[in-house]
Amino acid sequence: MKHYPSIQALRVLTSFARTGSVEETADELFLTRSAVTYQLRLLERSLSFSLLHRAGTRIGLSPEGLAYAHDVRLALNTISGSAQRYANRSVSGTLVICSTPGFAGGWLCSRIAKFNGAFPDVKIVLQTQTLLENVANEDIDVFITFGNGHWPEMSVSYLVGIRISPVCSPVFLHQHGMFKDPKDLSNVPLLNILGDETDWEIWLTAAGVDPFLARSGITFHDGNLCYNAAVYSQGVALGDDFTCRAALASGMLVMPFDLSLRGRRSYYLVSSPAKAEMPTVAAFSSWIKTEIMANHTEDDGEA
Incomplete structure (x- = not known):
């Protein structure tokens, strides 16, 4: 008789593969941190390959573990989709x-x-x-x-x-001769979202730039207006890897610096x-x- 891993362990695996964090997986699934690591180790013992890799006190997924998590996620989505096809009718x-x-x-x-x-x-x-x-x-x-x-x-x-990093259009980047250093941002308009100026201050500080620069530039009432202005080469916005993903993938926006920070x-x-x-x-x-x-x-x- 075939041995099937527990659904709870598989849910922990897919959540951990997505977040990369024991803490966030525990919060998402309403488990303790020790319960998350226990489920991952229990699952690893039932497999014929190494699911996890360890670096000091931190754990992550091995390449085989990442590939397995991807397959599990597809399988769970298939199961969920099958159930929903019947439940959705009501x-x-x-x-x-x-x-x-x-x-x-x-x-x-x-x-x-x-x-x-x-x-x-x-x-x-x-x-x-x-x-x-x-x-x-x-x-x-x-x-x-x-x-x-x-x-x-x-x-x-x-x-x-999310992770945050400056974004601008390729045209804007070309017009300003490419940015060699984050301090170059002092020479161009910064695009702000009303109420999010603190995020610019945090990023500028991490980049070694005077955070006072965040108070300059143009402030927009919502994120769509701000990102549209960036697409239309009006300045540099502080984008995130989730809401800007499509624009970055299509080349409408680019990230001129390698530094990205975990959003607060x-x-x-x-x-x-x-x-x-x-x-x-x-x-x-x-x-x-x-x-x-x-x-x-x-x-x-x-x-």
Whole structure:
């Protein structure tokens, strides 16, 4: 009789492969850190190859482990998709989603039809707001917001973390003779998102540049406007590897410096406990987590 690994161990593996962090895997799956490492070691003992590599007190996945995690993720997605094809037929109603502009424009809008195809009886209303941590509107079913994950008395699910680095258009880079040093940023407009100036200050400090420079330039009311200005060669924005991924992959934006930093905030799915139990919200929550897991791998390494 074949031996099959436990689903819990496989869920831990796919989460750890995506986040690269025992701590974030534990938070995401509501486990202790020791439970995460136990499940990984238990899984490794059931395999005929080394799943993990160790460097001091830190653990990571071996090349074979990464490949195995990829196969497991595809298999779990297939199982989930099969179940959803039958369950989705009973999910109907209106779902009002409120997202940050950057997340909506940079990621969700290019995929929302997939959710509509999976749940054709759900009417989707997508709104945006720039007050990123405001989750008080009772007319909203579920929020996609950006913060530290602390919203008391709300149902909160981690979606994805980010890494931040300056971005600009290739045309802008060519016009300014390529940047040889981060100090060259003092000669060009910096593009800010209202309320996110601290992120520029953190990056400039890490790059050895006076953080006061973050107070200069042009400030935009939301992320979409800021990134559009960068695409149209109006200056240098501080982008992230999630919402800017498509623009970076297509060459519309480039990263002129190698230095990237782990963002101090992450994206979360937030709703009231009552609305979190709604079939439409539960369906969207499951779908968006699966979609992110299938299309984005987080790097938890230092800059």
